[in-house]
Amino acid sequence: MTVIEQTTGLPLALPPVRGEFELPSVIEPSADVERPLPLHERILQSTVFRRLVVVAVLAAVWEGYATWLDNPLMMPRLSDVVVALVSSLVSGGLFARILMTMKVLVIGYAVGIAAAAAITILASTTRFGSDVLSTLTSMFNPLPAVALLPLALLWFGLGMGSLVFVIVNSVLWAVALSTHTGFQSVSETLRMAGRCFGLKGLSLVAEILIPAALPSILAGLKIGWAFAWRTLIAAELVFGVSSGQGGLGWFIYENRNNLETANVFAGLLCVILIGLFVESVIFRTIERRTVRRWGMQKF
Amino acid sequence: MNMINQPQIKQAYTATDTKPVLSLKNVTLRYRTDASIVTAAYDVSFDVYRGDRFILLGASGCGKSSLLKAVGGFLAPVAGEIRLDGKIIDAPGPDRMMVFQEFDQLLPWKTILENVAYPMQKAKRWSAAEVRDRARVFTAKVGLEKFGDAYPHTLSGGMKQRVAIARAMAMEPKILLMDEPFAALDALTRRKMQDDLLELWSGTHSTILFVTHSIEEAVIVGSRILVLTPHPGQVRAEINSHQFAFSDMGSTEFGGLCGRIHHMLFTPCPRHPKGH
Structure with a gap:
């Protein structure tokens, strides 16, 4: 055993023995134990404000660049695009096309989620189901849903059926995969607690697994939503929705053919705005009311 | 400072029911890991009566949590039988509520x-x-x-x-199963919780099966202690501890009992072949 030696020249030190004390009472702290942050810091804390600043800067850059370029065929100014957007919405039938697109989207999304729920429940209750899900997901998840469009057209013809088919394909695997992952990460304690209360099978899935896995499920739904939205617009660029009534993608394609560049931008802007709305209003609200309130997700 | 109604806790043990609520007979538990099959508990028998605060005490890996899970219905015994009010346990159910260690x-x-x-x-x-x-x-x-x-x-x-x-x-519940419920708490909170549990018990006289690896906790919280050997868990002793409460903590009897249990847990128990 090695002995650590005191550095030569320094005396061995011992702390002095000090007197004890015990206070009979403590001072009442003055009122400002907690005080609000100054106004500018609270404004900077607001996510909405910071994001609006980003959007405003982007808009200013666009407007400035387009004015400097002065070529409305290639790059119309933001103000022109806004005018085109408003007039298309009011008189150009853009609103009807958005409705058409949303209708297809909602149908495809709903069918995809229902299918994902069925597969995931099967996968989380049986080992074989789990193998089926993993194999199918690894096969179909990397496959771009639009690549199935030629097949879909062959099977379902021009129209809504083909679009719903490709959307279901884009939603199903992403949602099933993240839901299954979520179920697998639910703690054993929580499962045992649920079984202790007499839950089993489907009631255990509905009352314990789904709420406990909600952060992953919501993440999957968001990814599924984005996939569906992209797939649909891409598919619509190839053909309309049904019997000449095109959707938003078709609106963009038509206007490009007519060299109405401002309208093309207006269509794109619509795609972005709808995506932004669903993400930052619908999904945010669901998150705020559920996973954040329950402390499962922080930011 | 001690709020427990001590005489009640100490007397409760003498007011007995003749039939056990929970009865384990020659129970052997095995569980499967990826590489092997592990025997967690071997040939364990004990009876828990109404109003008992029955403690399963042993070192880590003596199968005490497995025994509790088996009573909970989460783990089926490979041999022997577990009966609750005369009925064999085969699934989890709300007549046995479990309190886990995890928050x-x-x-x-x-x-x-x-x-x-x-x-x-x-x-x-x-x-x-x-x-x-x-x-x-x-x-x-x-x-x-x-x-x-x-x-x-x-x-x-x-x-x-x-x-x-x-x-x-x-x-x-017919029996309350507690799997080291205070093990993840800090020492001060833990002490307070033991106190509070005893106070709650004195109002309800619930039957409790309590797993711990703290000798002191076993003696204070429990009315009867089952001491298990490690690897696999086998019954080493059954000891009464209903006569002790928090106020006895410094006493010689308390210290003596703790020492006795300490000795049982830390000296290997000789094993003999079955039949003798």
Whole structure:
């Protein structure tokens, strides 16, 4: 055993023995134990404000660049695009096309989620189901849903059926995969607690697994939503929705053919705005009311 | 400072029921890991009577948690039988409520009151109004009446365990299974919780099966202690500890009993072939 030696020249030190004390009472702290942050810091804390600043800067850059370029065929100014957007919405039938697109989207999304729920429940209750899900997901998840469009057209013809088919394909695997992952990460304690209360099978899935896995499920739904939205617009660029009534993608394609560049931008802007709305209003609200309130997700 | 009604705790043991609530006969438990099959408990028998605070005590890996899980219905014995009120246990059920060591046993999507009420709603033994009242009463019993509408993630570890205990006791289970419920708490909170559990018990006389690896906790909380050998868990001794409470902690008898148990746990028990 090695002995650590005191550095030569320094005396061995011992702390002095000090007197004890015990206070009979403590001072009442003055009122400002907690005080609000100054106004500018609270404004900077607001996510909405910071994001609006980003959007405003982007808009200013666009407007400035387009004015400097002065070529409305290639790059119309933001103000022109806004005018085109408003007039298309009011008189150009853009609103009807958005409705058409949303209708297809909602149908495809709903069918995809229902299918994902069925597969995931099967996968989380049986080992074989789990193998089926993993194999199918690894096969179909990397496959771009639009690549199935030629097949879909062959099977379902021009129209809504083909679009719903490709959307279901884009939603199903992403949602099933993240839901299954979520179920697998639910703690054993929580499962045992649920079984202790007499839950089993489907009631255990509905009352314990789904709420406990909600952060992953919501993440999957968001990814599924984005996939569906992209797939649909891409598919619509190839053909309309049904019997000449095109959707938003078709609106963009038509206007490009007519060299109405401002309208093309207006269509794109619509795609972005709808995506932004669903993400930052619908999904945010669901998150705020559920996973954040329950402390499962922080930011 | 000691709030427990001591005479009651000490007397309760003499007022016995003749038939055991829970009875284990020659129970052997095995579980499967990826590489092998492990025997967790071997040929374990014991009886728990109504009002018992029965402790399973042993070192890590002596199968005490496995025994508790088996009583809970989560693990089927490979030999022997476990009977609750005469009926063989084959699945988890609300007549045996379990309190786990982990803090994540509360449902994060329900408030404290909802958490306490939830198993009662599922059991359908009480009307909706009764469930609400009982949830409030039991939440108050563990001193959390102010937090009824809070969500679990806003509570400290000790408070979460209190909720879990309230939730389990409100169900009036035939037996309350506690798997090292205080092991993850800091020493001060743990001490307070042991005290509170005994106080709660003196109001309900619930039958408790309690797993711990702390000798002191076993002697204070328990009325009877089953000492298990490690690897696999086998019965080494059954000891009475109903005569001790917090106030006895410094006494020679208390120290003597702790020493005796300490000796049993830390000296290897000679094993002999079956039949003799």
